[in-house]
Amino acid sequence: MTRSKRALITGITGQDGAYLAELLLEKGYEVHGMVRRSSSERFERIEPLLDRIQLHEGDLIDQLSLVRLLEKIKPTEVYNLAAQSFVPTSFSQPLLTGEVTALGATRMLEAIRVVDSQIRFYQASSSEMFGKVPTEPQDESTPFWPRSPYGVAKVYAHWITVNYRESYDIYAVSGILFNHESPLRGTAFVTRKITDAVARIKHGLLDKLRLGNLDAERDWGFAGDFVEAMYLMMQQDSPRDYVIATGQKHTVRQFVELAFDRAGLDWEDYVELDPAFLRPAEVNTLCGDASKAKQELGWKPKVNFQQLVNMMVDADLHRVERMKDGLLP
Ligand code: NAP
Numbered sequence: 001m002t003r004s005k006r007a008l009i010t011g012i013t014g015q016d017g018a019y020l021a022e023l024l025l026e027k028g029y030e031v032h033g034m035v036r037r038s039s040s041e042r043f044e045r046i047e048p049l050l051d052r053i054q055l056h057e058g059d060l061i062d063q064l065s066l067v068r069l070l071e072k073i074k075p076t077e078v079y080n081l082a083a084q085s086f087v088p089t090s091f092s093q094p095l096l097t098g099e100v101t102a103l104g105a106t107r108m109l110e111a112i113r114v115v116d117s118q119i120r121f122y123q124a125s126s127s128e129m130f131g132k133v134p135t136e137p138q139d140e141s142t143p144f145w146p147r148s149p150y151g152v153a154k155v156y157a158h159w160i161t162v163n164y165r166e167s168y169d170i171y172a173v174s175g176i177l178f179n180h181e182s183p184l185r186g187t188a189f190v191t192r193k194i195t196d197a198v199a200r201i202k203h204g205l206l207d208k209l210r211l212g213n214l215d216a217e218r219d220w221g222f223a224g225d226f227v228e229a230m231y232l233m234m235q236q237d238s239p240r241d242y243v244i245a246t247g248q249k250h251t252v253r254q255f256v257e258l259a260f261d262r263a264g265l266d267w268e269d270y271v272e273l274d275p276a277f278l279r280p281a282e283v284n285t286l287c288g289d290a291s292k293a294k295q296e297l298g299w300k301p302k303v304n305f306q307q308l309v310n311m312m313v314d315a316d317l318h319r320v321e322r323m324k325d326g327l328l329p
């Protein structure tokens, strides 16, 4: 029997929400997004999609808003992408992070259990759960040792997803996604902070870029590739968790070098170290093994590291140029 395709995406205004909404529209889904109330609406990332998606007010902190949304929309799939997702903020606001990123997932699972346990559920788990890694590369069997309140919250959300699958037979899956970036990435995250600064420096709007730990290593992929894995995980006969990663790691310093180079600049003329960007506990290195996803889902990344850096630098150069010409706010 063909299921009618109706998706609810929490976190639709975020980086992944925008890419996933676009993908699901291409796949013929009716796409609904949950947005939290704000004094100024900021829908830049989903601007091109606004006439094809339906937005609804709701908040992961408010249980009843989730129940009402499921009753109203009757989704077949829920993608829980909403979170307090910035690691440094999780150190300054650990309780908020727990409420949203950890308990928020439980609230959505409870809403599904109460309203319709046939609704499929995707949880945005994270490589930050691995934290202080014992082995490399990390796969689905690697133990978790989170190093931030964000990582701890994601471990809770991960295990509650497993628990609802085992307890209530809900099709609930977790994608353990390694860092993924794009021109839509928030400017506080290191990749976009770098490419935005490169563009501003190139156009004479900025003198210096201040960064923290240049030796940190990450397995960086492209967000557009990673949302395809989310979709695939929700289409299987049985629910399973998957690591999604490129399998290649690079340092922050390497990202910096390539990004400045793309704009014809020497990074050493502009980058300064600033201890304000060091973390109380750091995740020094992450590198994933996505073999299970490759075998069972047929998923593999299409964009490599150099292409990702180029894509992000080019997009920011173009955007800052338009901003300078008064074509963008
Ligand atoms: P993002 O750009 O920071 O987006 C987060 C989204 O969550 C935004 O739409 C935000 O809404 C929403 N949100 C925050 N608090 C909320 C609340 N209380 N109720 C409802 N919505 C709320 O994150 P992303 O990079 O797209 O990541 C998507 C998910 O994947 C997150 O759960 C993240 O933790 C996880 N993840 C990301 C990566 C990565 O490398 N990008 C890797 C692994 C896992 P506003 O627009 O109103 O702020």
Ligand code: F7E
Binding pocket: 085, 086, 087, 125, 126, 127, 128, 177, 178, 179, 180, 188, 189, 190, 191, 193, 210, 211, 212, 213, 214, 216, 217, 218, 252, 277, 278, 279, 282, 283
């Ligand atoms: O930091 C170092 C920093 O903030 C990456 C989130 O999407 O991915 C992301 O978490 C590395 C860290 O991402 C600066 O110390 C140096 O080692 O870009 P980030 P993250 O912490 O890896 C995971 C998978 C998620 O799930 C999260 O939601 O870069 N770094 N200097 C810096 N980082 C920042 N932000 N700013 C700096 O100036």
